[in-house]
Amino acid sequence: MTNKSGAAATRCIALSGGVGGAKLALGLSRILDPPSILVVANCGDDFDHLGLRICPDLDTLSYTLAGIANPETGWGIANDTGSFMDALSRLGGETWFHLGDKDLATHAERTWRLAAGESLSEVTAAITRRLGIETRIIPMSDDSVATVVETAAGPLAFQHYFVRERCAPAVTGFRFEGAASARVHPSLVVALAEPDLEAIVVCPSNPFISIDPMLAIPGIREALAGADAPVVAVSPVVAGKAIKGPTAKMMVELGIPVAAQSVAAHYAGFARGFVLDHADEGEAGAIRALGLEVLVTETVMRTLDDRVALAEAVMRFARVLT
C-alpha cells in the first residue's frame, strides 16, 4: 500500500531506544510490510568521541533490523573484531567506550558525511539502505539533543554516566540540551497524520533516557496525544525489575516505585493503551485508574518468536483501541 506521494503508507510508528526497543521493532518488521513501519530512534545518547559521531540507538536499531547485531550484547555487530581498540589502548587513547572494527565503519561514514553537509536523516537513510533494511528508521530530530544526567556528583554527559561511570552515580534528574530549539523529524509529523496509521508504539525502552528525550522536543507530546491512532506503551519494567539497563536503579534514586504502573503514569498524558507482563497483572487495576486501557501478555522477548508474538499482541491491542 502506498500513499499519494508513492511512499509506503505508515501503519505503525515505533518510538524506540536501543536494545529492548529494537527487539520489538524487529518483531513488528516480521508481521507488517517493513516500509509501513516508521521507527523513531532516540538520539539523546548521541555523542562525539575520538572525533566520531556516535549514535548508539540508531545503530542498535539498524544492526538489529539488518540481522547483524551481536546477539550476546544486543548492541554492536556480530563477530566484530577488536583490533582498533587494542591499538588505541597501546597509543594511550580513551578506551572506556568500546568500538568494534566493523562498527567503526558506521561511525566514520556517518561522521564524514555529516561534516560534508548531509543531515543525520540522510546519512541514516543511506546506511540503512546499504544494510538492506526496508523498515524506515529515522532520528527523532536532525537537530542535536544531548541528554545530561544530573547526579549527586554533578551533571554528566550521557555516555559518561552510562558507559564510563557504569551508571554508578545516583541520579537526581535529567536535562535534554538543545531539545527546546530542536525540530521534530518531519517524517514523524507526516506519519502521525496518515489515515492508515494503526498504532503508535512506545517500545519497552527506558522512559527517562530513551523516550523522554523525544518527548522534550516541542510539539511531540501534543502530536502524540492528538493523533487518531492510539499510543500504546509497552512496559520495560517486569516484576519490579528492568529487563535491561538502569531503569529500575533510576526509579529507586528518583523515589519512584519500581513498577510497571510508574511507567504507565509517566505516559498517561498521551498514551491510550499500556502493555504489561503477566507477572504484573496485579497492577492492571491501578493502571486502568490512570485512564489507560491495559493488555496483559508475555512481554519478555528472549527469542525471535517472542518478539513476533509481542508485536502481534501490541498491534491487535491497538486495533481494539482505535
Place this chain on the structure above:
Amino acid sequence: MTNKSGAAATRCIALSGGVGGAKLALGLSRILDPPSILVVANCGDDFDHLGLRICPDLDTLSYTLAGIANPETGWGIANDTGSFMDALSRLGGETWFHLGDKDLATHAERTWRLAAGESLSEVTAAITRRLGIETRIIPMSDDSVATVVETAAGPLAFQHYFVRERCAPAVTGFRFEGAASARVHPSLVVALAEPDLEAIVVCPSNPFISIDPMLAIPGIREALAGADAPVVAVSPVVAGKAIKGPTAKMMVELGIPVAAQSVAAHYAGFARGFVLDHADEGEAGAIRALGLEVLVTETVMRTLDDRVALAEAVMRFARVLT
C-alpha cells in the same frame, strides 16, 4: 650525550619519505643512540580521508621504528585486520585507500587530538612515545603542505594520483600547496646548527614527492647547504630502476634519464656526498663532475643487516666528508 637543554645531542638528521627511507632510518637507529637521530618525515602525502587525518610517511616511519610495520608491504601494521574496510565496503563507503583496523587507531587518535588543538608535532611525539620509539620523528612542518601531482589529465591530489589512480596518469610536474607559507619544523632548524651533528642524510626516497615537498619550504634548502655537517644523499635509483614506487616512471614522464646521476643532479645544490649502488659504479665520474663526493656501496636493503650496513657506510662516508 646531551646538550645544554638536556635533550640528546643530534648526531644525524635523516630526511625521509616512507618505506625506503624508513629502512635506512631503522638501520641508523641500530648504530647510533636513537635519541641522537632526528628523522624528518615528508608530509606532502598527508590528507584527509573519511574525516581522518592520515600521514602515511610519519606512520610508516613510526611503525618501522617501533618494529610493528607489515613486513610484506613496508607500510601498515603487521597482522592487522580488515574488518573496518569490509564493513565500510558494505556501507558503500570509499574503499580505494586501505585502512587496517589497528592502523585506524593512529589516524583516529591523531585526528581528534589535532581537532582539540594539538600540533602535528605534539601528536606525533605522543604516538611515537607510546610506541616505544626513542628515535625522534618529526613532521617536516606543523603547517599543512599538500603535494599536487600535475598530470596530462589535470592536477590530482597526491593520494588520488598515488593510490586511487595507481600512478597511471603521466606526470608533468608537481605543486606543493601551502609550502610557500609553511614554517620549517623548529627542531630541524635547531638540529642543523648542533655541534655534534655528523650527517644530514637524504634517505633513498622519491626525490620529487618525498624530498621536494620538504625542500619547497622556505629556508630549508639554504639551511641544508649552509650546515657544517655534510648532506649525504642515498640514491633511490639502482640500475635504472626505482627500488619501490613510481620514481622511475616519473623520471621517464618528466624526460629525465632514469639514473642515479639524475638524482645526484637534483640534490647537487646542497648535497656534499652521494651514495650509489655498485650496479651504478659507472656513473661515479659523472656525479663527481657535479661537484659531489661519491660512495659506491651496496644500497639495496633486503634484510635488517643490509639496513645496518648501509647506515654504517653512510655515517662513515659523512665523517670523511666533514
